[in-house]
Amino acid sequence: LKLTKGGEVRFENVTFGYHPDRPILNNCSFTIPAGQKVAIVGPSGSGKSTILRLAFRFYDVQSGRILIDDQDIREVDLDSLRRHIGVVPQDTPLFNESILENLRYGRLEASDEEIKETISRVQLDKLIDDLPNGIDTIVGERGMMISGGEKQRLAMGRLLLKDAPITFFDEATSALDTHTEQALLKTMKDIFRKGSRTNVSIAHRLRTIADADKIIVLQNGQVYEEGSHYQL
Ligand code: ATP
Numbered sequence: 001l002k003l004t005k006g007g008e009v010r011f012e013n014v015t016f017g018y019h020p021d022r023p024i025l026n027n028c029s030f031t032i033p034a035g036q037k038v039a040i041v042g043p044s045g046s047g048k049s050t051i052l053r054l055a056f057r058f059y060d061v062q063s064g065r066i067l068i069d070d071q072d073i074r075e076v077d078l079d080s081l082r083r084h085i086g087v088v089p090q091d092t093p094l095f096n097e098s099i100l101e102n103l104r105y106g107r108l109e110a111s112d113e114e115i116k117e118t119i120s121r122v123q124l125d126k127l128i129d130d131l132p133n134g135i136d137t138i139v140g141e142r143g144m145m146i147s148g149g150e151k152q153r154l155a156m157g158r159l160l161l162k163d164a165p166i167t168f169f170d171e172a173t174s175a176l177d178t179h180t181e182q183a184l185l186k187t188m189k190d191i192f193r194k195g196s197r198t199n200v201s202i203a204h205r206l207r208t209i210a211d212a213d214k215i216i217v218l219q220n221g222q223v224y225e226e227g228s229h230y231q232l
């Protein structure tokens, strides 16, 4: 994949369903401009997380195309595609390994210094300091030994280490306490500060939506509305 525009993501007449006869996206088109912050909103089950899975090519579309900087993602080397996209999923897939190993999935060759810096940027240092085994603590099956907010911060740390030009952040729907939420938002802002990145947030929180350059509203498999916060 060669980023000639800096990471524009375009869905062009995309139809997709997990069961072919029940489309979730139905002839759906939208553009996520390079370098912008875009929020995707819509009712539960409208296909928001599906968009992320399709862009990462966990599934292929039934018809239409997904283009990154005008290249059909089906014609791009899969490893190369995935190197360009960072993802924080709604339910962070953590492995039953240590915090350190889980972070390193972002970039295997990250130095100890980079790991340390990342931990402090996502504000996991306090948690790690409090654990008897520190960064070598095993997080448990699917990360069940740490909280939802901590899991998402760990996933964000991974994202920071990966340093991909296009990032998808699928906000957790579960309520976080105010403090954790503030910490997450601060980290998000930090990631977003690098203006060259394309940031897509699948948004459940008003704050995320208010911060976006563009909002895409999904409904019944299509884009119902799009524009800036001000326009909508
Ligand atoms: P939420 O706001 O609740 O996260 P969403 O907009 O992200 O919802 P998706 O996860 O994209 O919704 O799911 C869209 C639809 O596809 C839902 O009806 C869901 O039940 C269905 N679905 C999701 N994943 C699968 C799967 N792996 N197999 C079959 N159906 C699925």
Ligand code: MG
Residues within 6 Å of the ligand: 048, 049, 050, 090, 170
């Ligand atoms: Mg979802």
